[in-house]
Amino acid sequence: MGAVVQAGTVHGDLHVHSPFAPGIPRQIPLRPRNFTDRETEFDRLDAAASAAREDGSPRVVVLSGPGGVGKTALATGFLHAAADSFPDGALYTDLRGFAGGGPVDPAGVLDGFLRTLHTDPARIALDPMGRAAQFRSLTAGRRMAFLLDNAASAAQVRMLLPGAGAHIVLVTTRLRLAGLAADGAVSVAVEPLGETAAARLVERILGAERARGEADAVRRLVGLCGRLPLALCAAASPLSLRPRQSVGHLADRLADERDRLARLSREEELSVRTALDASYAALSDPARRLYRGLGHAAGPDASLPAMSALLDAEPADAEEAADELVSVHLLEEHTAGRYRQHDLNRLHARRLLEDEESTAERGQARRRLIDHYLDSAVDADAVLNPGRWHLGSRYSDRRGGERFADRGSALVWLESELANLSAWVAACRADGPSEVSWQLCEALRTLFVQRKHFDTWATTYTAGLAAARDLDDPAAQAFMLDGLGVLRLHRGEAAAARQPLNAALEMWTRAGHDLGRASALEDVGVAELAMGAPAAAAERFAWAMRIHERLGRRRGIALMRRRMGEAARDRGDGVAAEGHFQAALEYFTEDDEPYMRLRTLVGLAACRRSFDADAGGAAAEALRIATALGADAEIAGINVLMADAAAAEGRTADEREHLSTASTIYSRLGSPRAEEIRRRIAAPPPPGTR
Secondary structure, three states: OOOOOOOOOOOOOOOOOOOOOOOOOEOOOOOOOOOOOOHHHHHHHHHHHHHHHHHOOOEEEEEEOOOOOOHHHHHHHHHHHOHHHOOOOEEEEEOOOOOOOOOOOHHHHHHHHHHHOOOOHHHOOOOHHHHHHHHHHHHOOOOOEEEEEOOOOHHHHHOOOOOOOOOEEEEEEOOOOHHHHHHOOEEEEOOOOOHHHHHHHHHHHHOHHHHHHOHHHHHHHHHHOOOOHHHHHHHHHHHHOOOOOOHHHHHHHHHHHHHHOOOOOOHHHHHHHHHHHHHHHOOOHHHHHHHHHHHHOOOOOEEHHHHHHHHOOOHHHHHHHHHHHHHOOOOEEEEOOEEEOOHHHHHHHHHHHHHHOOHHHHHHHHHHHHHHHHHHHHHHHHHHOOOOOOOOHHHOOOOOOOOOOOHHHHHHHHHHHHHHHHHHHHHHHHHOOHHHHHHHHHHHHHHHHHHOOHHHHHHHHHHHHHHHHHHOOHHHHHHHHHHHHHHHHHOOOHHHHHHHHHHHHHHHHHHOOHHHHHHHHHHHHHHHHHOOOHHHHHHHHHHHHHHHHHHOOHHHHHHHHHHHHHHHHHHOOHHHHHHHHHHHHHHOOOOOOHHHHHHHHHHHHHHHHHOOOOOHHHHHHHHHHHHHHOOHHHHHHHHHHHHHHHHHOOOHHHHHHHHHHHHHHHHHHOOOHHHHHHHHHHOOOOOOOO
């Protein structure tokens, strides 16, 4: 469970290949169905895109209008139609300016954008302004499209503007965002559809013959729905499944419902609520249950397995209910297999939960959804890091069996569900069960270490610590404190890490948890090592190793031998360091723990290099394992180490080959080391080399 730091001259951390591997990003949600009659707005967007192409400068367009008017449909429809104009890709984010829980922090969005653009996570700036600068640098000179959906403020958007290039940035919002005018933004007001266009939308849903046969009723329906596309689609779509039901009957029902809801003050709210109520009433019982149940969701979207857990139903039944909701425009499949509700649908669903389900029913459904996320996260973490010891009880009582076939699939799941998992950490801290809050944090630990999600690491573990304090659970508090200390170590803040790590050590002692004490001692030792105090670090590692020996934990002993090798190396004792690393390698086999074997081999190779011993064998094996794992940053670092060895032996051609490989990888990862390596390659070779 201890922190991971690099040894010697090798830099970086594990970078596993995933869906985020190099490629052109195409993140715009699926093309909207039944999109119609926005020619004027399309023309203005097309003009902006053309202007960007002509002078190579970004264009920012703010699409403003009430909820449900079709701003996102307009933006996604245009960007799909204009995809060829932006060959370097398209990025999307939902800024959640009008959803529950408050708007998204743009610093977190930048972190995601930089990862998508293949920046090494370890090299992403810690401060928001630094990230914004990196983002501008990466996008400069490209031709890209950006959709910033549901923006809450000009400041939120301004942080996310790209660098110079033939870009188009579409911003959707319910506000005016006049402050963006200073950034050259133009505003396009998205109004409700005209009566003729709204009638055409209904015609597309119902078919021309049916709609024209009840033209007067269609006009009534259009008026009752306020000419809002969201309301029109919600109201008319159920009729497409009921060919014998008349449009006039639906209009009569909507008129009655509208009278009942007339206390609502805003016309668009009244129109949407009336239409959603009518559409909901026409659903099958499973679809109604799913629609209501999605009101429990804490995060931005849901997968089919999550819906299956929510309904306590077979996956096929959950998929059938989801398909029904999609078919009547009450749910959107924004990417394959992932679904989300419009924020107006989410609010509507939550009202229905209060109106139609008992407290017990609501609690059971919410707990099933929570258990799905916690059990899946525990399974994924156990696959990613099978040798780590655990505090939460779910690890010894894994309910779902083996969900993940290998480390790659486990990592992909954690990455794709991170927004939902972090949202549940906060939700369980606020509304219970508090123990789930810190248990989810534990399940995210390996992901955070490997993928450097520093912002989410900080916010989740801070919430988890608060939840553990609410429970007065010293062991849980210690785990959260230790995690916050390790976060600071990974951020290069060793001095700041000592306070939470020492607090964790005290709390583990209070809890009487020896394994936790050993873990905290290791992490305090890592901090000492990073601060240039290898003797003090060695004392901590030796203390931790004695605990592992008393508990009979061979893995813990091996890990401490590796740590003591690092301390001995930094003290200048190469013989002792060699012995410790070799002892660790006897335990960390490639079959059982390839990552730990890789790290130990890197430490051994760097140690041998520092004492002018032959590091070739250890480096070669490390390179082979790193290649099998797809650990790009490690591969680059090992090549630098091999280049150092070649340089020391006067093998200039070999040195340059290794440096070239490292330079290519570092450039792809966006690492600052790329420039350093390029300068080294450009330097003339010393005389007498070959």
